[in-house]
Amino acid sequence: MEGEYVNWTTPKFFFPTRINRYMPLGVLSLASNLLDDNHDVLVLDPPSEGWDINETVKKIEEEKPDVLGISSVSRRVYSLNKILEKTTTKYKTVGGPHATHHAQEILDRGADAVFVGGIADDEFKNAVKTNQKGIVDCNTKMDDINFPKRDFLKIQKYFPKDFALFKAQNRLPMFSSVGCPRKCIFCNVQGKKVQRKDPKIVVEEMKYLISIGCKSIHLLDDNFNEDESHIHRIIDEMIKNKLSVEWSGRGEPTISEELAKRLSENNFKRMHCGIEALDDDILKFFRKRVRTKDIYKFCKTMNKYKIDILGYFVLGAPNETEEYRKQFPHKVRELNIKHPFFNILFPEPDTEYYYSLVRDGIYEKDYWAEYMKNPTPYYEIPYPYGKEKKQEIIRYVNGLIEEFKVEDIH
Numbered sequence: 001m002e003g004e005y006v007n008w009t010t011p012k013f014f015f016p017t018r019i020n021r022y023m024p025l026g027v028l029s030l031a032s033n034l035l036d037d038n039h040d041v042l043v044l045d046p047p048s049e050g051w052d053i054n055e056t057v058k059k060i061e062e063e064k065p066d067v068l069g070i071s072s073v074s075r076r077v078y079s080l081n082k083i084l085e086k087t088t089t090k091y092k093t094v095g096g097p098h099a100t101h102h103a104q105e106i107l108d109r110g111a112d113a114v115f116v117g118g119i120a121d122d123e124f125k126n127a128v129k130t131n132q133k134g135i136v137d138c139n140t141k142m143d144d145i146n147f148p149k150r151d152f153l154k155i156q157k158y159f160p161k162d163f164a165l166f167k168a169q170n171r172l173p174m175f176s177s178v179g180c181p182r183k184c185i186f187c188n189v190q191g192k193k194v195q196r197k198d199p200k201i202v203v204e205e206m207k208y209l210i211s212i213g214c215k216s217i218h219l220l221d222d223n224f225n226e227d228e229s230h231i232h233r234i235i236d237e238m239i240k241n242k243l244s245v246e247w248s249g250r251g252e253p254t255i256s257e258e259l260a261k262r263l264s265e266n267n268f269k270r271m272h273c274g275i276e277a278l279d280d281d282i283l284k285f286f287r288k289r290v291r292t293k294d295i296y297k298f299c300k301t302m303n304k305y306k307i308d309i310l311g312y313f314v315l316g317a318p319n320e321t322e323e324y325r326k327q328f329p330h331k332v333r334e335l336n337i338k339h340p341f342f343n344i345l346f347p348e349p350d351t352e353y354y355y356s357l358v359r360d361g362i363y364e365k366d367y368w369a370e371y372m373k374n375p376t377p378y379y380e381i382p383y384p385y386g387k388e389k390k391q392e393i394i395r396y397v398n399g400l401i402e403e404f405k406v407e408d409i410h
């Protein structure tokens, strides 16, 4: 995390690492699939361990690996570059969400191969054998690979230590699908091509998680309920296997009565969803598919079936009015959104929202393009609507956190 660019999206309060660690499932997936070829694999998780760049480099160098694989997110491009520069491994590879848009820059910084496009397990396995160089397009099918084994890391460390807002003992995440076909302007989910796992494999992975002590499974998909038939098939398979574990999922705020009823009957406790706003003009600005009437209907149905809602909100849209801000907390209460999670609109690189700021001249230049060429530590992009407005929105969101005493993450 050392040197990562400043981002005002998520108030410090909600930072994932503040309370709990999250398993790096992408890297664990790659590691699990390399085992087929009898490779010796070691997984390091520097953000969870709190290592700085030098410590991370030291750990890598101590191992003298033949192949180094680094998973990259854009805000940590500074440390990515430093690690590439300071390590001596012969074959250095990079993948993850940052790689797809910035492959050439990463190669220029010393990587031998960069994996773009998403699920990369087959391509990586092949590259470890051949030491393939350059940009590698990835098309691995999720059903053709092993699910991520968690025991490369010490599982106990990843069980939540503190219960904030909701109780979910020994909760672990997994994926039943990746990707999302929606086009919300602030979103950086690059796997727009949806891949859903075979429900049989989903349930196998659930059983595995239970076998290692997990008591609450969270489907951390990009958009878990985008296709309701997928969830129905998972429930069918859970019933067939007599699986009654507590579970939850992450998706969008629409649901049929039939699915809500079945979920509730099958120990589904909580839905985490991107509600973002409770106003149609703002939803339109964000290019959300849903409108307030859909959100109201969704909340009513979930409340009827006693499934808790964790609602993500994005505050700070340029068309947000004083009146909206005043009414907003009442609406959150009225909808009985038990766990509201407040974010501030941020122009992430490679998002439509950022591009529009440059296109419309609100930003006088392409700040991210400049930054990516030469990332400096703790860079902060200007707030698009001026310093005063920035303080105003931060104050407002802090007030909401205080008012709702919000205490949980993802």
Ligand code: B12
Binding pocket: 010, 015, 016, 022, 023, 024, 025, 026, 027, 029, 030, 047, 068, 069, 070, 071, 072, 073, 074, 075, 076, 093, 094, 095, 096, 097, 098, 115, 118, 119, 120, 121, 124, 175, 178, 179, 187, 188, 189, 190, 191, 220, 221, 222, 348, 410
């Ligand atoms: C789960 C998740 C989290 C979890 C867990 C993160 C973790 N420890 O792995 C938590 C909540 C902690 C989290 C935190 C953050 N996240 Co997050 N997160 C996700 C999410 C929803 C899914 C990632 C995932 O596990 N996918 C499933 C696995 C199987 O796929 P994968 O990770 O993509 O990995 C595959 C390929 O990408 C590739 N690959 C990945 N790495 C590598 C490396 C090599 C060498 C190779 C060859 C291939 C390869 O192969 C993998 C296996 O097939 C994504 C959204 C998304 N769709 O990607 C956002 C996402 C990755 N997160 C994002 C961000 C910004 C963050 C944070 C920086 C936010 C913050 N507030 O601090 C932190 C940073 C965390 C970190 N590890 O660095 C952004 C990244 C944007 C970008 N372009 O960089 C995304 C895309 C969300 C978004 N909408 O903007 N995140």
Ligand code: SF4
Binding pocket: 180, 181, 182, 183, 184, 187, 188, 189, 222, 223, 252, 274
């Ligand atoms: S629905 Fe969620 S994952 Fe899909 S594009 Fe919108 S914000 Fe991104």
